[in-house]
């Protein structure tokens with residue numbers, strides 16, 4: 001079966017022009033293949049480039065070399081070279097991304113923020129709302145908060161809203177950047193179940209899990225970024 | 233499943249505009265597709281307004297082409313259209329939201345009249361229906377309906393801006409040009425206006441070019457960004473990529489000069 005993601009020869013270096021052109025080489029010659037139903041855990045010390053790789057898969061960062069081939073509909077799209085409109089279509093339909101911090105419009109209610117990705121796919125407001133409510137419930141976000149804007153929520157509540165938003169669409173590919181970092185054990189378990197559910201339905205998952213228990217519960221293999229460290 | 237490459241709504245090719253010795257825009261090319269929102273950012277004097285005015289056919293560029301996907305002739309040079317055709321385009325397919333509401337509203341005509349005017353210009357005749365549409369739109373932009381007979385000169389800046397938006401959207405344009413739509417407003421008023429614009433643009437599937445120097449505005453509204461400096465485009469790409477991983481030295485400076493966007 002053709003993989004969901006195939007990364008070939010990827011390299012990422014930051015050049016800080018405002019700081020005398022300082023160069024921060026992050027990774028190079030990086031290859032990674034992700035198949036349906038598997039979860040790959042990115043691994044390595046702080047600053048080794050885990051988030052940078054995840055963001056490159058989502059086309060939020062622009063790699064300096066290599067390709068990120070993603071199966072989208074029946075085609076393979078190189079996220080590095082794709083036009084913005086294509087990247088946005090891939091993000092709408094194919095790749096879900098849960099960032100480390102919630103970044104939604106500060107003023108819209110949590111329930112609407114969670115339902116939004118489904119609405120963008122044309123699901124009617126009522127069905128999208130039901131699905132959003134189901135997820136918020138499963139993640140123990142108190143019902144009294146659903147109609148409020150997340151700006152004032154606690155860190156853990158915001159993160160659960162963020163996770164609900166990421167899982168509201170059954171994306172074929174899920175990218176997760178430390179989804180359980182701000183959560184207690186009970187809430188971590190809720191997230192673990194969501195991830196296992198996504199794998200069950202055939203999603204390919206790439207994640208960063210600093211919690212060993214969570215990683216062991218969800219990951220099929222570990223991908224060590226240190227193997228691809230770029231020479232300074 | 234292969235899809236035919238869609239034809240753009242707007243295509244700008246090699247656009248250059250000079251004011252005497254000043255080159256305000258130099259050799260700019262880009263395409264805009266249906267439902268796409270393009271943000272144009274850059275420092276003061278970088279040529280953003282000039283570019284926008286050329287695209288909206290208000291200013292003929294010194295060189296280059298601006299083509300628009302017209303309903304009758306397909307992709308056509310907007311400066312090659314006959315004057316009545318171009319005027320019709322401006323009234324039906326296009327909308328322009330000016331930075332200063334004075335440039336986009338008739339300050340002495342009632343608010344309802346301002347909204348109705350565009351409908352009447354496009355051929356609507358039935359008084360009751362025109363008034364009904366006008367009030368519907370005032371409501372959609374959250375303007376109080378008991379102010380419908382007041383002229384905009386009695387409105388606050390934020391209300392005037394919302395009225396301008398209603399006036400433009402009432403004819404269901406395919407493409408809207410906006411120059412600093414939230415400029416000159418209080419921060420809280422800006423936020424509400426932005427939410428409103430974002431909702432309407434998505435719901436109606438409008439394409440737009442939004443000129444602003446507020447990067448936070450582009451993060452919320454724009455799919456794609458074009459960064460201008462001294463009349464040239466120095467970087468272009470997906471909005472969040474340009475903001476989070478800017479490649480050009482000038483873009484890096486621009487992004488690093490604001491706290492967090």
Ligand SMILES: Nc1ncnc2c1ncn2[C@@H]1O[C@H](COP(=O)(O)OP(=O)(O)OP(=O)(O)O)[C@@H](O)[C@H]1O
Pocket residue numbers: 014024026044045046047048049050051052053476477
């Ligand atoms: N947008 C950016 N601009 C410049 N440098 C960046 C940017 N993003 C990341 N970096 C740098 O790239 C390197 C890798 O960062 P990254 O965030 O990918 O690491 P990480 O493995 O996710 O670390 P952590 O475990 O602490 O989250 C770091 O040196 C970081 O400073």
Ligand SMILES: Nc1ncnc2c1ncn2[C@@H]1O[C@H](COP(=O)(O)OP(=O)(O)OP(=O)(O)O)[C@@H](O)[C@H]1O
Pocket residue numbers: 251254255256274275276277278279280281282283445
């Ligand atoms: N009518 C005009 N006559 C002469 N020069 C002009 C005219 N309009 C603009 N310019 C000049 O052209 C350049 C670009 O101006 P423009 O208004 O397009 O910039 P801008 O990017 O919109 O700036 P701002 O952010 O301040 O609105 C500037 O140097 C400006 O002084």
Ligand SMILES: [Mg+2]
Pocket residue numbers: 050051052
């Ligand atoms: Mg990280």
Ligand SMILES: [Mg+2]
Pocket residue numbers: 280281282411
């Ligand atoms: Mg201007």
